[in-house]
Amino acid sequence: MKSVLMIGKGIQEELAIPIVEAEGYRCLTTDRDKKRKPDCRIDGKDYSGLVGWADGAGVAGVFTFTEMVESMAQVAARLGLPGVNIESAYYCQNKHLAYMCWADPLHNIPHPEVKYVCDYNAEFVAKPLRGCGGSGIVGFTGPALVQQKVEGTHHDINGLFYDHQFIPLGISDRFFDNNFNEVEIRIPTALPEDRQQELYGLVESGARALGIEWGPVKADAVFDGQRFYLLEMAPRLHGPRNSLMAWPAAGFSPLIPAIHVIAGGAPVAYEVCCDCRVIGQTITVIQASEYVERYVGWPHELIYALDDSSVFLIKQGKL
Numbered sequence: 587m588k589s590v591l592m593i594g595k596g597i598q599e600e601l602a603i604p605i606v607e608a609e610g611y612r613c614l615t616t617d618r619d620k621k622r623k624p625d626c627r628i629d630g631k632d633y634s635g636l637v638g639w640a641d642g643a644g645v646a647g648v649f650t651f652t653e654m655v656e657s658m659a660q661v662a663a664r665l666g667l668p669g670v671n672i673e674s675a676y677y678c679q680n681k682h683l684a685y686m687c688w689a690d691p692l693h694n695i696p697h698p699e700v701k702y703v704c705d706y707n708a709e710f711v712a713k714p715l716r717g718c719g720g721s722g723i724v725g726f727t728g729p730a731l732v733q734q735k736v737e738g739t740h741h742d743i744n745g746l747f748y749d750h751q752f753i754p755l756g757i758s759d760r761f762f763d764n765n766f767n768e769v770e771i772r773i774p775t776a777l778p779e780d781r782q783q784e785l786y787g788l789v790e791s792g793a794r795a796l797g798i799e800w801g802p803v804k805a806d807a808v809f810d811g812q813r814f815y816l817l818e819m820a821p822r823l824h825g826p827r828n829s830l831m832a833w834p835a836a837g838f839s840p841l842i843p844a845i846h847v848i849a850g851g852a853p854v855a856y857e858v859c860c861d862c863r864v865i866g867q868t869i870t871v872i873q874a875s876e877y878v879e880r881y882v883g884w885p886h887e888l889i890y891a892l893d894d895s896s897v898f899l900i901k902q903g904k905l
Contacts, residue, residue: 598826
């Protein structure tokens with residue numbers, strides 16, 4: 587049995603393990619928190635330690651649902667495993683570099699306009715030029731960038747590169763509160779078919795511009811009613827709430843075709859990946875703290891009680 591390595595074994599990431607094992611692989615895990623009981627307790631940023639342990643374990647592939655994509659790329663490159671190149675992973679983790687790449691006339695990928703970049707570690711305060719009583723002041727820690735806010739609908743996209751081809755793995759709609767905290771995921775997307783294909787094409791072009799032409803890729807985008815803008819991208823699937831909760835509730839797990847590619851094989855049965863857009867119901871994932879009266883009475887409630895502070899509700903039904 588082949589083994590694959592998942593970097594990061596958080597409470598939500600654990601949901602990936604039975605999916606991987608059902609596809610015929612042993613899922614080894616690393617995490618710095620001993621309470622998560624990983625196969626190897628190690629910091630996800632310890633490249634050399636990860637490489638050494640993965641080499642000894644004889645893994646066939648490596649993946650993550652966290653921001654540790656540079657670690658993932660380092661392990662794959664040093665051990666000769668299938669993987670995205672290190673430079674692409676680095677660009678994905680630096681929005682300024684990604685935006686600079688997308689702004690190149692050779693690519694011309696729509697993205698929010700960058701207004702200012704703080705490229706060193708420090709505490710900052712952003713203030714309106716004209717203020718009243720301290721209103722509008724926001725504190726943040728650099729490095730950071732200030733970008734133009736694009737008003738519109740937000741969408742999460744999963745995809746997969748295999749044999750030089752881009753395979754769509756689903757679009758979901760995303761909703762935020764006034765503090766930019768995600769409060770809902772809805773499947774299927776409300777985007778019409780032609781807009782879905784347009785968005786998939788943009789994600790493919792954005793990924794190729796960053797040098798991503800293998801394996802899973804995820805992107806965040808916003809649609810202003812006229813065009814799409816890419817917000818960010820990474821060489822992995824979207825996080826657990828999206829890829830391990832919402833999509834499986836809709837009857838499709840994007841990890842299934844992806845894990846075979848990660849392990850060096852072909853994406854099994856990926857031709858069914860887009861069928862979720864014609865589901866006759868809406869899948870919504872919300873945190874329990876966001877559970878409000880308008881959801882009461884929905885059928886087929888499924889509760890993910892991951893721990894006392896991380897409880898999610900999945901609702902199936904018509905909005």
